[in-house]
Amino acid sequence: MIAGLHAIRGPLLNPSPTAGVDYFPDGVLVGDDRGRIVAVGAWDEVAARLNLDAAAVPRSRGLILPPLLDAHIHIPQHPIRGRFAENIGADPPGGRLLASLEQNVFPAEGRCEGPAHARHVVADFATDTLANGVIGGAAYMTVHPRATRIALEQLPESWSVGLVLMNGRCPAYLRTNEPSLADDITALAHDFGRRLIVTDRFAVSVDAPLRKQGVALARQHGLRMQTHLDEQRAEKALIEEVLYPEAGSYTGVYARDGLLDCEPILAHCIHVRPEEVDLIAGSASSIAHCPVSNTLLGSGVMPLDTIRSAGIPHALCTDVGASPTTSLFCEMAQFLKVHAAASSSATPEEALRLVTVAPARMLGVGDRLGTFAAGMEWSFIEVACDGPVPATAREAILGGLLGMSEADLDSWRSGDGPAAAAMRRLRDEGLDWGHDLAVLDADVRATAARLEGRVRRVTRAGKVVWPPGSPVA
Numbered sequence: 001m002i003a004g005l006h007a008i009r010g011p012l013l014n015p016s017p018t019a020g021v022d023y024f025p026d027g028v029l030v031g032d033d034r035g036r037i038v039a040v041g042a043w044d045e046v047a048a049r050l051n052l053d054a055a056a057v058p059r060s061r062g063l064i065l066p067p068l069l070d071a072h073i074h075i076p077q078h079p080i081r082g083r084f085a086e087n088i089g090a091d092p093p094g095g096r097l098l099a100s101l102e103q104n105v106f107p108a109e110g111r112c113e114g115p116a117h118a119r120h121v122v123a124d125f126a127t128d129t130l131a132n133g134v135i136g137g138a139a140y141m142t143v144h145p146r147a148t149r150i151a152l153e154q155l156p157e158s159w160s161v162g163l164v165l166m167n168g169r170c171p172a173y174l175r176t177n178e179p180s181l182a183d184d185i186t187a188l189a190h191d192f193g194r195r196l197i198v199t200d201r202f203a204v205s206v207d208a209p210l211r212k213q214g215v216a217l218a219r220q221h222g223l224r225m226q227t228h229l230d231e232q233r234a235e236k237a238l239i240e241e242v243l244y245p246e247a248g249s250y251t252g253v254y255a256r257d258g259l260l261d262c263e264p265i266l267a268h269c270i271h272v273r274p275e276e277v278d279l280i281a282g283s284a285s286s287i288a289h290c291p292v293s294n295t296l297l298g299s300g301v302m303p304l305d306t307i308r309s310a311g312i313p314h315a316l317c318t319d320v321g322a323s324p325t326t327s328l329f330c331e332m333a334q335f336l337k338v339h340a341a342a343s344s345s346a347t348p349e350e351a352l353r354l355v356t357v358a359p360a361r362m363l364g365v366g367d368r369l370g371t372f373a374a375g376m377e378w379s380f381i382e383v384a385c386d387g388p389v390p391a392t393a394r395e396a397i398l399g400g401l402l403g404m405s406e407a408d409l410d411s412w413r414s415g416d417g418p419a420a421a422a423m424r425r426l427r428d429e430g431l432d433w434g435h436d437l438a439v440l441d442a443d444v445r446a447t448a449a450r451l452e453g454r455v456r457r458v459t460r461a462g463k464v465v466w467p468p469g470s471p472v473a
């Protein structure tokens, strides 16, 4: 073993920057003292080339893969994850999204005004995401500059965080302090640079003058933006028919006000018309695709093949608190289920790329995270994988990471059975809020419970960062 080198040996998944996933049933990942990758590949080839001693190289605690990144998640909703739409009726006026915000979400966000509570929420968020192998991403905090600062201070630098802009259709206690906004953003941008994301809650809650001020501040400080777009039909109708009838479309509001020029991460994009897809594709936007949230809130199914063929960058994200879990494995499983019947591009390999290499590029860290290559961070997670070592990448992801079988996938594809039938209605007609929602909700929660806690260890740039107190790899 060459001095200064460290290695870990085991079944290894390496998502490709271009397409597919390389898989080595007996693989090795070699790093140096600076926490950089030196080599990755099949054990026989790399061990011979670098003169590695088999007795000196530890075995992994399961499948080795790059750490995960979540490009759309709400920190203040972490304490109410999975209870986003609790006690909301089947068909409230304005739809379930707007009713859930008012009844369950806004009160949880309001509590983060208190710094002690905000610190507690951020600490729990940091621990829980890391335990699920998620080392960074893009998050929403609240309208409170102090809470946003707490999140940026407490979370690792691989997390970007947004001070939320909001000045309408929300409680008075959750309105942006507009007179101090420029000073607040300037101070946060000074201390945290591009880790601060200018965050337009969504066009329902932000009027055009506030949005334009956010865009101007983003340009002034070289920051990017994030928002929600085309999540639910009732929300889209409110935007296009009542609030902004002159803008042409929901996406047209963001195009007109300059938001699309600020490299935005746009969450959901389910009910996009062709002209909206063109607007998004013609900008430097990317899409946060959240299948669990879109299922549990009955929002619909994002048109995956349309987004792919338009060449719009996209990644799988949890949208916690609408999801009950920060596990991106649950999101991968739901991605396969929601698209099984209508898209041939929703493969297990693609699902893994969409939680690793795709978000790394969206977040501007693709040169050091998301895939394994010489010179990148020696960062990886080890995930429990029961039974014999999988033979292929597809087996390793579907069976090993997600605990699903080909027969499971077939049942979602064929449309047989109550769950697949409910999924078809969600996509094509709109959910039956009684039976369909109960079936899909139970399935998601069972999947979440099964896939949480499967990450055995998280290593960041050569240091074990989870579980706490672990010996170095």
Ligand SMILES: [Zn+2]
Pocket (backbone or CB within 6 Å): 072, 073, 074, 228, 267, 319
């Ligand atoms: Zn969201």
